[in-house]
Structure formats: structure tokens, C-alpha cells
Amino acid sequence: xxxxxxxxxxxxxxxxxxxxxxxxxxxxxxxxxxxxxxxxxxxxxxxxxxxxxxxxxxxxxxxxxxxxxxxxxxxxxxxxxxxxxxxxxxxxxxxxxxxxxxxxxxxxxxxxxxxxxxxxxxxxxxxxxxxxxxxxxxxxxxxxxxxxxxxxxxxxxxxxxxxxxxxxxxxxxxxxxxxxxxxxxxxxxxxxxxxxxxxxxxxxxxxxxxxxxxxxxxxxxxxxxxxxxxxxxxxxxxxxxxxxxxxxxxxxxxxxxxxxxxxxxxxxxxxxxxxxxxxxxxxxxxxxxxxxxxxxxxxxxxxxxxxxxxxxxxxxxxxxxxxxxxxxxxxxxxxxxxxxxxxxxxxxxxxxxxxxxxxxxxxxxxxxxxxxxxxxxxxxxxxxxxxxxxxxxxxxxxxxxxxxxxxxxxxxxxxxxxxxxxxxxxxxxxxxxxxxxxxxxxxxxxxxxxxxxxxxxxxxxxxxxxxxxxxx
Numbered sequence: 001x002x003x004x005x006x007x008x009x010x011x012x013x014x015x016x017x018x019x020x021x022x023x024x025x026x027x028x029x030x031x032x033x034x035x036x037x038x039x040x041x042x043x044x045x046x047x048x049x050x051x052x053x054x055x056x057x058x059x060x061x062x063x064x065x066x067x068x069x070x071x072x073x074x075x076x077x078x079x080x081x082x083x084x085x086x087x088x089x090x091x092x093x094x095x096x097x098x099x100x101x102x103x104x105x106x107x108x109x110x111x112x113x114x115x116x117x118x119x120x121x122x123x124x125x126x127x128x129x130x131x132x133x134x135x136x137x138x139x140x141x142x143x144x145x146x147x148x149x150x151x152x153x154x155x156x157x158x159x160x161x162x163x164x165x166x167x168x169x170x171x172x173x174x175x176x177x178x179x180x181x182x183x184x185x186x187x188x189x190x191x192x193x194x195x196x197x198x199x200x201x202x203x204x205x206x207x208x209x210x211x212x213x214x215x216x217x218x219x220x221x222x223x224x225x226x227x228x229x230x231x232x233x234x235x236x237x238x239x240x241x242x243x244x245x246x247x248x249x250x251x252x253x254x255x256x257x258x259x260x261x262x263x264x265x266x267x268x269x270x271x272x273x274x275x276x277x278x279x280x281x282x283x284x285x286x287x288x289x290x291x292x293x294x295x296x297x298x299x300x301x302x303x304x305x306x307x308x309x310x311x312x313x314x315x316x317x318x319x320x321x322x323x324x325x326x327x328x329x330x331x332x333x334x335x336x337x338x339x340x341x342x343x344x345x346x347x348x349x350x351x352x353x354x355x356x357x358x359x360x361x362x363x364x365x366x367x368x369x370x371x372x373x374x375x376x377x378x379x380x381x382x383x384x385x386x387x388x389x390x391x392x393x394x395x396x397x398x399x400x401x402x403x404x405x406x407x408x409x410x411x412x413x414x415x416x417x418x419x420x421x422x423x424x425x426x427x428x429x430x431x432x433x434x435x436x437x438x439x440x441x442x443x444x445x446x447x448x449x450x451x452x453x454x455x456x457x458x459x460x461x462x463x464x465x466x467x468x469x470x471x472x
Contacts, residue, residue, distance in 0.1 A: 006031040007123055008048060012041040012055040012067070013085075018108075022054060022085075025112045030119075038062025042070065050080055052123060057086040057093070065100040072101030079129060081122035085110055149227065149248035152234070155203050155241065157181050157196075169227075169250050171220040186217045188224060202231065203241060214251070226252045329369035332359040335397060338376050342384065349384055352392040359399040362406075368460065371436050372408060378429040379410040379454055387414025387452060404459050411453035419446070 011022045012035045019034045026032050033048060035041035038061050044050070053071070057064040064084055071077045083104040084097045097105045104118050149166035151159060159177045167174055170186065177185060187195045195215070202210045211231050216224045227248040234243040294303070335357055343350045364372075376397070383395050398409040433454075437444045442458025 007051040008033065009052045009054060009119070010035060010041060010044055010048070010050045012036075012038070012053065012059070012064070014056065014059045018056070025110075025115060026119075029116070038064075038067045041067060045071070045077060045080075051126065052081045052083070052119060054083050054085050057084060057088055057097070065096060068097070068100040068102050079126065081126055083115075083118060083122070085115075149246075149250070151182070151246045151248070153182055153199075153244045153246065155243060157183050157199055159185075160243065166248070169219070169225060169248070170217070188216055188218055191215065199244075202233070202244060205233065205241060207231070207233065217248075224252075225250050226255050328363040329366055331362045331364045331369060331372070331399060332357075334369055334373060335359055335376065335399065338373055339380065339397070342377065342380055346381075346384055349391065353384060353388060353395060354393075355395045355397065357397045359397070360401055362399070362401050364460065368440055368458075371440050375408070375433050375436050375456065376410065378433050382417075382429060383410070383412040383414060383452070386417075387412045389415065401460075406458055406460060408456040408458075409453065411447075411451060413451040416448040416450075416452050417446070419448075 006029070008031045009026060010033045011019055011026075013019055013022070014036055016036070019036075023032045023034070033044055033050070035044055038059050041053070041055065042062075045053070053067075055064040055067055064086065068082050068084065071080060071082060078101075081103045082101065083106060084102045085106050085108060086093065086097075087108045089107040094105045103122055106115065106118065147165060149169050150161070150163040151166055152161040154160055159180050159182050162170075162174075162177055164174070167176070170177070183192055183195045183199065198210055212229065214226060214228050216226050218224055228251045230247045232245045233241055234245055236242045339355055339357065343355070380395065380397075383393075387393055387395075393412055393414050395410070395412045398407070400407050434444065437456055437458070440458045442456050445455045447453040447455070
């Protein structure tokens with residue numbers, strides 16, 4: 001019905017006198033159009049915005065029942081009220097009219113008051129329907145312009161509503177999923193059992209931790225998309241739970257971009273560590289070249305110690321480059337690499353010295369690993385050079401973790417050192433060890449009752465208290 005205009009009523013009858021009578025009954029409250037047969041009526045309805053139809057049953061071309069049936073089976077006209085006005089009055093004729101879709105059945109001669117009352121009633125119902133339909137379309141438009149997937153499930157998980165964005169994400173037409181079980185249709189098989197449990201829990205009102213989460217769905221073409229879900233309970237008039245409203249944001253592309261960025265950063269960091277390792281190896285080689293220019297054993301020894309220290313840092317950078325975990329060093333591998341390097345560089349002294357390494361498979365930050373690598377370098381070299389006058393002995397390296405506490409033990413069965421308090425030592429190497437232990441906020445204990453045993457305890461602080469320093 002158009003606003004600010006009279007309701008438009010089409011009267012269909014093959015009797016001109018009946019058409020004139022109906023016009024007289026309805027004027028001036030309504031705009032009246034007339035048709036003398038069924039085909040003329042259908043042509044007018046196609047062209048005009050008709051609000052109500054009054055139609056006779058008996059006509060020369062198409063009877064009123066058939067006209068009514070045509071209108072009620074066309075989505076464009078199915079809600080136009082139809083009143084059959086006929087001389088037929090028996091019960092069978094009336095039933096046939098209602099089965100054809102008529103909204104009212106009046107018998108000729110028609111009482112004017114009754115006719116106008118029935119017309120007002122049907123037009124009021126039509127007006128309410130059109131208003132409701134308009135509001136529904138407006139709400140649907142709001143849903144469809146939303147940038148997220150919006151769905152409504154009943155308490156059995158069946159889809160009652162899905163907006164345009166949801167259909168785009170899933171790759172389906174508007175009504176394809178209505179009435180389908182969401183979990184069975186869209187949730188990957190590996191996740192269905194958990195999804196059923198969570199949905200049942202949510203429907204019972206146990207919404208904690210389920211109001212927002214990430215979970216994948218399967219598109220019609222089989223592709224998985226990662227969705228960030230936000231869920232709300234829907235309640236009826238008696239506060240009973242009647243369903244769930246879900247909004248879902250497709251975060252697949254964002255997560256892929258984040259993963260690609262992390263991967264790129266990881267590759268970049270690995271490349272930096274690889275280049276640093278190469279540069280440190282060059283420095284180590286330069287120290288070897290410089291050492292070859294001198295004959296004084298003490299000078300040569302100082303160069304070799306510096307070379308080994310530089311190389312232990314290079315090994316840490318190499319471990320970072322090889323590691324699958326960004327910024328993390330596999331400490332067990334790192335210990336083996338340091339020991340192998342030191343034994344290779346001092347093979348004339350280590351032929352009869354056995355080393356046993358016991359270390360858990362622990363990932364450690366680069367900074368802490370570098371500190372421990374330098375400490376290992378000093379303690380192992382002390383044992384190799386000074387613990388075994390006859391060149392024979394054993395070195396044991398043990399590393400473990402308990403919660404956030406770490407323990408490193410380096411011991412040998414050699415002749416021992418003259419002090420059991422590291423603060424009393426005058427050697428540069430042990431002073432460096434003491435400084436490095438302090439930098440990782442650890443403590444060191446020396447036991448010289450049988451050989452020499454260094455026990456270092458510290459927490460996994462990242463980063464250490466300060467950068468590596470070689471100051472006394």
C-alpha cells in the first residue's frame with residue numbers, strides 16, 4: 001500500500017452492473033479499478049500496485065478460483081488479499097475458495113457494511129505485514145553490510161540465519177545452509193567432537209572462555225579459513241535459552257601475513273647471526289696469524305685464549321643460525337660443539353683426556369648461552385692445560401634445569417687448583433668466569449676435595465643483567 005494515496009482495489013466481474021455497484025460501495029474511500037475477465041485482471045495486476053482484489057468465481061475465460069491460485073503462488077503477489085464475491089454459497093464452494101488461497105468468501109448480494117469491514121480488516125493485516133517485512137529487510141540490510149560473519153543457531157546447532165558476509169566466507173548462496181547443522185557442515189572433522197562439547201556447554205549457559213576464541217571452518221570448496229568467533233546467548237520471553245548469536249571475523253589472511261612476517265624476521269635474524277659467526281671466524285683466524293709472529297710462549301698463549309673465546313661466541317651464533325626456534329640455542333648441541341672445537345684445537349694435549357657430557361635438551365636465549373659458552377671455554381681449557389700433568393684424565397660436564405633454575409657442573413679428576421674460593425684467584429680466566437657468572441645473576445661454588453669441581457647455579461634471565469664484559 002502506498003503512503004498518502006488511497007488503497008487501490010481491483011474488482012473483477014463479467015457483469016458491468018456488479019462492477020458499477022462495487023464502485024459505488026467503495027467510493028470515495030478507495031481507488032477502484034475494474035476488469036471484465038480473468039486475463040484482463042492479471043494484466044492489470046502486473047502493471048498496477050494493487051492492494052486488494054475482489055473477484056467473482058464464474059467468468060468466461062479464467063474462473064476466480066484459478067486467478068486466486070495464480071496470485072497466491074507468485075512471490076510478487078502472494079500477499080495481496082483476495083476476497084471471492086460469488087453467487088455460489090454452498091459449503092463445498094467456500095472450501096474450494098479457501099483452498100485456492102482466498103482470504104475471504106462473500107456471497108452475493110453483498111452487504112456494503114460487511115464488505116467494507118472485511119476490506120478494512122484485510123488491508124490492516126496487509127499493512128502490518130508490509131511494515132514487518134520492511135523492518136525485516138532493513139535489519140537484513142544491516143546484517144549484510146556488516147564486515148563480519150553473523151550467524152544464528154538454534155539450541156540444536158541448526159543455522160537459522162546467516163548474513164551475506166558469512167555466505168562469502170563459506171562460499172555459498174544465501175539459503176544454502178539454512179536448517180543445516182553448523183558443526184556437521186562446517187567444522188573440520190578433527191575438531192567436531194570438541195566443538196559439540198563446547199556448544200552443549202555454551203547452550204547450558206556455561207559461557208566462560210567460550211565467548212571469544214579462534215577456530216577454523218571448512219568452505220564449500222574444501223579450503224579451511226581461520227575465524228575469530230564472538231558468541232552471545234539468545235533468550236526468549238521467559239529468559240529461556242533459545243539459541244546462539246555468533247559473529248565471526250575471517251583472520252586467515254592476517255594470520256598468514258603474521259606467520260610470514262615472523263618467518264621473514266627469523267630468516268633475517270638467522271642471516272645476521274650467520275654473518276656475525278663468519279666475521280668472528282675471520283677475527284679468530286687473524287688472531288692465529290698474529291700469534292704466529294711471536295715466539296714468546298706467554299704472548300702466543302694470550303692470543304690463543306682470545307681466539308678460543310671469540311670462537312665460542314661464533315659457535316653460539318652458528319647454533320642460532322641452525323636452530324628452528326627463533327632466538328633460541330639448543331644448549332646440549334652448543335656444549336658438544338664447544339668441546340669438539342677445543343679438543344680439535346688442542347689435540348696434542350687431549351689424546352688421553354676423556355670427556356663425558358650430560359645435558360638435557362634445553363633451549364636457551366642467545367645471551368645466556370653466550371655467557372655460558374665463554375664460561376665453559378675457560379673451565380675446560382683450565383682442565384686441559386693444568387689438571388693433568390701426565391696428560392691423562394677425565395672431564396665431566398653436566399647441565400640440567402628444574403623449573404626456572406639451571407645448574408652447570410664442570411669437573412675433572414686432576415690435581416686440583418690451589419684455591420676453593422674464586423674471588424681469591426689471580427688468573428685472568430677465572431676472574432672472567434666470576435664476572436660472567438655475576439652477569440647472569442648466578443653463583444659459583446668450587447670443590448677441590450677430589451680434582452676440581454665448579455658448580456654454577458642461575459635462573460634463566462633474559463636478557464642477562466648486563467652485556468658480556470671482560471673487565472676485571
